[in-house]
Amino acid sequence: MILVKQGEAAKIYLDPTAKEYDGLRRVAGSFAEDINLVTGATPEIITRQEQLGSTAVIAGAVGSNDFIDTLIAAGKLDVSSIRNKRECYIIRLVEQPVDGVDQALVIAGSDKRGTIYGIYTISELIGVSPWVYFADVLPEKKPLLEIPDHLLNSTSKEPSVKYRGIFLNDDWPSLGSWVTGAFGDFNEDFYDKVFELILRLKGNYLWPAMWSAEFSLNGKSHPLANARHAEEYGIVMGTSHHEPLFRAGSEWQKVYEQYGTSNLWDFARNRQAITAFWEDGIKRNKDYSNLITLGMRGESDSALEGSDRENIELLKDIIRTQKALLRKYNLEHAPQILAVYKEVEKYWYGTDEVEGLKEWDVLNDVTILLADDNFGNLRKIPAGEEQQRSAGWGMYYHFDYHGGPHSYEWLNTSPLEKTWEQMCMAFDYGIRDVWIVNVGDLKPMELSISYFLDLAYDFEAWGTGAINRTAEYTLRWTRQQFGHIADPEALTGIAQVLSDYTRMNGRRKPEIIRPFTFSLVHYNEARRVLQQAVMLEEAAGKYESLIPESHKDAYYQLVYFPAAASANVVKMQIYAGLSQLFAERGSVLANTYAERVNEAIERDKQLEQVYNNVISGGKxxxxMSSAHVGYVNWDAEGWSYPEAKTTVPVKGSQMIVSVEGTERGYKSGTASLPEFTNLRKERCEITISNGGDTGFAYEAVSSTEWVRLDKPSGWVEEGETIAVSVDWEKIRESASGEITITGAGGTVKVSVAADWIDVREVPPLTFIETHNVISIEAEHALSRVSKSGVEWKxxxxxxxxxxxxxxxxxxxxxxxxxxxPYLEYSVLVQRSGEYSLTSYLAPTNNLSQTSGLKYAAGFDNGTPVIADALPADFEGGNHDNAAWCQAVMDNIHTMTTRHTLTKGIHTLRFYGLDAGLVLQKLVLSAVPLPYSYLGPEESFYTGQPE
Incomplete structure (x- = not known):
């Protein structure tokens, strides 16, 4: 069908008598703007059938649009596939629907939201991204707008999750600064853009900004304009977990004098005033679609003050009062929700001393909103028959958090794979009524927001049964934003940049990376991470250079800034660590790294300045105003850029030799390189630097022909790295030797040893001990054995x-x-004795009151050792719990078991005992492991590709 030809656009017909007309009129207006963006022509929105031309777009809900109902009655439109369903639509091309009309593109919804989803589906078909406003993604220009007929015969499914939405939180300094500058306030002009975004993404639910904003008071044309517009658009409104009965958290202190003399937000001591305050909220908002929050927490998102027993009884009193108010205004059957968040979780489940709210029948008609631990890990989930409760379950999830142990409010730190694993678990446990995610300032969470809402809308396509499709999703999303201006190779590269930067941030959030987070001296860790950051930044820049100027603003927001800025913080911190390390060694190389720290700091400021003031004409x-480096408190207070160290050169030249893997440098004497093995084919590094005020020449000579030096001589001003490797063609057995380095300040002798291991008789996929360690990536199992219908994936x-x-x-x-079920690994150990097996597990919480995170590990059919990665006092989400704090900052649980082994080949079995356990890595060690953040790199295994 042709929508636009030679500047003429097909008209859009809406039925003005339909109850959803106001909302459809708004959406049709934005749809017309979409067509204009593509073609330069703007369709006319009409309300009388006699205005129809030869082609037209007809949009409306079944039973509410006279034209559509006429087509149904005449047998020209079959809506049986969506009738009586929730939020569904059909798109059909109808030939000669009535006299004088050759073709009609009919978008028929089962209800208002279904109709709107259908309209915005056409927007996507013509190339308009849901992020057209919030990321300035421009569509391809087309003077002729024709949609192939085969795309115009589609039927949508019912959404998988009933309520699917976002929470705008932590709205200062970034979101609040932008909104007040762009719109004057959190008013309807702003929220219209948010409503449209949610509907384009097939969501239907919103918790509005709340720390200083008041959704039902901030309207520009009328105090209630925000709520009225939400109703027109079909957005179901809610309030956050601590804002009951339609009232914003910040309202109470501004209006309490209307209800009494006390400003205490304490129901036990100020019952009458708070009840009247709630009642006015009901009166004000009762005519609008809401998911009504029940319960009560302390003021400003804090806990109630009493004992557990007192608080549970107080909550019962509060909820009875709230339900009585709802009955008074005929809202007893309106959807209600109770957020089991932070300390309220304890009141829901109860304790050994007092029964919780879980067994209280007053809540049988209330959806229970569970929560993650604020760091993307579910806290508790319903089990068994609980999953079938009639009012259902919800999940409050986080991409952003303001709280302990440290806030994270800057960039996206949630890899899609983590969202997939955790939210699939939520769905599989029956949490299917409400999915709400804290997105902080909304930007720059664009990719994660799209994924979260798509997963909630179509779980069948992206959920548990579609494992390992996150890369496909990322590429599809990248194509949606840039497919018309980038070739397939570039799109694949951009998608990889998006994946890489979110994984980097998921490994350790930028706010809490320190100069020594990644080991500077063990496993070459810091330099490996540094190289990853450099490559990420280069890739982001490479693809930016391929983007046309007209689309660079969108690329900067969605890809370049988050990737480059994330990489820059990693570089900044590692450079700071290296500057301190070399300053301690008296090397002027510290000054070079100090300069790089300062460059990275200026780069951070420059990237932010471009985002805030340059792209999209300063829109x-x-x-992008959030502090994001060097947090020392739970919030940004006291943040600082890392401190670089410098050293003052001594008079004259002075040679300093630093050997990779050692804690210090050497000015004279001897040092040792880590032992080489023919299996790992390692390269080690020797850094020669200058502690004096002049440079010098050096010469490095090996005592053995099997040692290769990539630069045996040179000139040193600040630093020179010599890569040392072994020529395995010249050595067929274990050997040792020495490298003599001569330069100003003396001579340093560096010992080198090589260990030859014959693996010709070793079975395939056997991991070999080297340097007293076997490190295994979990997926490289010899076998994955299923039991009781449960399998490892x-x-x-x-x-x-x-x-x-x-x-x-x-x-x-x-x-x-x-x-x-268990995983089997084959290992070859080089000596007899006691070994430690460290298991690296995703930071899953104990998902029930009685479970932990238990597993078992054993060798050679012996009795396995049972271990629990969670200590007995572990409490997910409690920022006073040290074990949980460490787990979410490091994004890992580690647990060690001990095993006695004899020299030779053994079979390791790892058994999963508790649900939710996710294994990432295993490290078997004959000696204590030195500090590193990521653990040793994976060991050589037989059959491993060269």
């Missing part, structure tokens, strides 16, 4: 290093290892 002024690209494995289906636990 996003203030949006690989989740690609999930975790801090390679991938993860998890037991599916979700929700099955085992008391004893013999009944549990």
């Amino acid at each position: 996003w002024r203030g949006m 690989i989740i690609e690209n999930y975790g801090r290093t390679l991938s993860s494995v998890k037991m599916y289906p979700d929700g099955v636990s085992f008391e004893q290892p013999e009944h549990a």
